[in-house]
Amino acid sequence: MTETAETTTEQDSIDFGQALGSILRNYLDKARDAISDLPGGPRGFQVMSVANGDDCSNQATIATSLGIDRTVMTYLVDDLEKAGLVTRRPDPADRRARQVVLTAKGAKALAAASERIAQVERTVLGNLSDTDADLFRQLLVRVAAAGPVVDACDVPGVAEC
Amino acid sequence: MTETAETTTEQDSIDFGQALGSILRNYLDKARDAISDLPGGPRGFQVMSVANGDDCSNQATIATSLGIDRTVMTYLVDDLEKAGLVTRRPDPADRRARQVVLTAKGAKALAAASERIAQVERTVLGNLSDTDADLFRQLLVRVAAAGPVVDACDVPGVAEC
DNA sequence: GCTAGATAGTCTGTTCTACAGATCATATTA
DNA sequence: TAATATGATCTGTAGAACAGACTATCTAGC
Numbered sequence: 001m002t003e004t005a006e007t008t009t010e011q012d013s014i015d016f017g018q019a020l021g022s023i024l025r026n027y028l029d030k031a032r033d034a035i036s037d038l039p040g041g042p043r044g045f046q047v048m049s050v051a052n053g054d055d056c057s058n059q060a061t062i063a064t065s066l067g068i069d070r071t072v073m074t075y076l077v078d079d080l081e082k083a084g085l086v087t088r089r090p091d092p093a094d095r096r097a098r099q100v101v102l103t104a105k106g107a108k109a110l111a112a113a114s115e116r117i118a119q120v121e122r123t124v125l126g127n128l129s130d131t132d133a134d135l136f137r138q139l140l141v142r143v144a145a146a147g148p149v150v151d152a153c154d155v156p157g158v159a160e161c
Numbered sequence: 162m163t164e165t166a167e168t169t170t171e172q173d174s175i176d177f178g179q180a181l182g183s184i185l186r187n188y189l190d191k192a193r194d195a196i197s198d199l200p201g202g203p204r205g206f207q208v209m210s211v212a213n214g215d216d217c218s219n220q221a222t223i224a225t226s227l228g229i230d231r232t233v234m235t236y237l238v239d240d241l242e243k244a245g246l247v248t249r250r251p252d253p254a255d256r257r258a259r260q261v262v263l264t265a266k267g268a269k270a271l272a273a274a275s276e277r278i279a280q281v282e283r284t285v286l287g288n289l290s291d292t293d294a295d296l297f298r299q300l301l302v303r304v305a306a307a308g309p310v311v312d313a314c315d316v317p318g319v320a321e322c
Numbered sequence: 323g324c325t326a327g328a329t330a331g332t333c334t335g336t337t338c339t340a341c342a343g344a345t346c347a348t349a350t351t352a
Numbered sequence: 353t354a355a356t357a358t359g360a361t362c363t364g365t366a367g368a369a370c371a372g373a374c375t376a377t378c379t380a381g382c
Binding site: 071095 | 339340341342346347348349
């Protein structure tokens with residue numbers, strides 16, 4: 001506790017928010033380079049990843065889970081659709097909603113991008129041992145899961161989809 | 162490794178980038194609320210924290226270490242200065258540069274803000290045990306330290322200050 | 323020692339990103 | 353049944369970030 005008091009009054013090491021911000025900037029810089037061909041960059045990748053997963057792949061739920069504004073989401077999906085990576089499909093359970101569905105081309109692009117992103121991740125975590133890196137990932141996912149919404153299927157108001 | 166292949170092709174859990182983004186959004190949302198009185202919000206807090214630490218507290222070095230654009234930094238320091246929290250002081254070692262120095266009022270404000278930020282941090286990490294939370298913090302700082310620049314004294318071109 | 327090139331900070335102008343609000347169709351709630 | 357809320361789209365705008373120009377100063381190389 002004395003150590004906590006010390007870090008509070010003097011910047012001996014960087015704080016949580018700074019570390020988080022720095023890691024994310026580093027990751028995003030590298031991810032942008034790695035998947036520069038993908039519309040929307042890292043964000044496009046994430047949308048495609050979520051769309052490829054559970055059945056909860058409506059625009060709004062994806063947008064909420066990724067912290068993307070609804071208008072931004074419209075244009076992002078426009079771009080992905082134009083590139084032939086996704087299509088929009090009416091949600092049978094809700095006539096207002098559109099599902100984001102990967103095309104075959106999109107699935108391939110996602111697989112390729114995933115490998116490159118995995119490499120970025122390994123680079124960012126490069127100074128940790130494998131054990132520590134796995135541990136860090138697990139802790140990260142646990143911390144994220146305790147936050148507002150992460151999993152698109154957890155978005156409030158979404159039935160099982 | 163088979164497990165890796167599986168997560169690559171199907172979104173069974175969120176990926177690293179998503180988790181990072183989600184945690185940071187959660188943290189920043191809470192931090193903004195917690196220190197809404199502080200000019201610049203979480204960013205102002207971070208600038209003051211860095212300025213309060215090592216002797217490497219020139220605008221440019223702080224900005225680089227926090228990933229803040231130099232123009233943005235000018236106006237941010239303007240706001241902090243207007244609020245009486247910091248002053249600018251010419252750097253004796255480099256006549257071009259200005260150091261950001263906390264005022265007495267600023268030091269008090271930083272201490273108060275630090276407590277509130279610590280509470281935000283505890284909240285964000287609330288689902289981890291104390292042991293896991295400490296471990297996470299350590300790993301976080303280690304991962305951040307391996308990235309481009311974090312510590313203002315590590316900014317290229319900066320002598321000991 | 324000198325000079326060319328780079329840099330710190332400031333300022334202006336511009337670009338980019340995110341968002342608010344309006345709208346229509348649809349779903350939900352009371 | 354009617355009022356209210358919501359998904360997606362579109363337009364317009366606000367705010368944030370950034371580029372470039374500038375002055376003063378520093379650094380590197382000859």
